[in-house]
Amino acid sequence: MTYQCPMGHASDDADFCSVCGSQIETAVAAPVAAPPAMPTHTHATSVNAGVAESCPKCSEVRDDPQSPFCGVCGYDYVNKVGGDQAAVVAAQAPSQPAASSPVTSNGVAFAGSTRRVDVKVTVAGQPARKYSLFDEQNLIGRSSSAVQQAVGIDGDDGISRRHLMIEMVDGKASVRDVGSANGTVHETADGAKTPLANGEQRDLAVGDRLRIGASTVITVEAIVN
Secondary structure (H helix, E strand, O other): OOOOOOOEEEEEEEEEEEOOEEEOOOOOEEEOOOOOOOOOOOOOOOOOOOOOOOOOOOEOOOOOOOOOOOOOOOOOOOOOOOOOHHHHHHHOOOOOOOOOOOEOOOOEOOOOOOOOOEEEEOOOOOHHHHHHOOOOEEEEOOOOOOOOOOOOOOOOOOOOOOOOEEEOOEEEEEEOOOOOOOOEEEOOOOOEEEEOOOEEEEOOOOOOOOEEEEEEEEEEEEEEO
């Protein structure tokens, strides 16, 4: 049996509240509902449990809470800066179909210059795939329906959806890291390795390798001017 304290407590004593000591003016027993049980532990979080966080720049769902950057626009979740929304809009714009065009080695029709860069993409545990890159700018990254890519790579979550750009301008091929979360390493044919800074551009030669993600290697097999 419990008694109603003037302060709202449930008292075991009929005269004075066993919780706060206030005098109980009437000894009429009144059943008091037990307070709801408090959780044994709580965790502070900026995102409600079960609710996926979206990028404030491009609204892309943050699929990896541990990654400090948005995989689509490059927004910096830690410092709350950056994000190339214009690039996202341009990437999502429908591409114009090419009229009567030859077929490249990766089965994609292309009309225009015959200049190209042939690359081989190898992901650990998967067969190698070969691509011919004809455009002046060729975006390479983890496969995504939200980003228009020249090469989409599956099977390596360490790759950003906007990872690197292979460019072919004035007969010269080059590579540029476009703000990837885990970086790009340029390895020349003689084995010299150079990590690329965000936005850094380096010339490419046949035999060069680009190491990205956890286990992906992009090898330059041919540069045709």
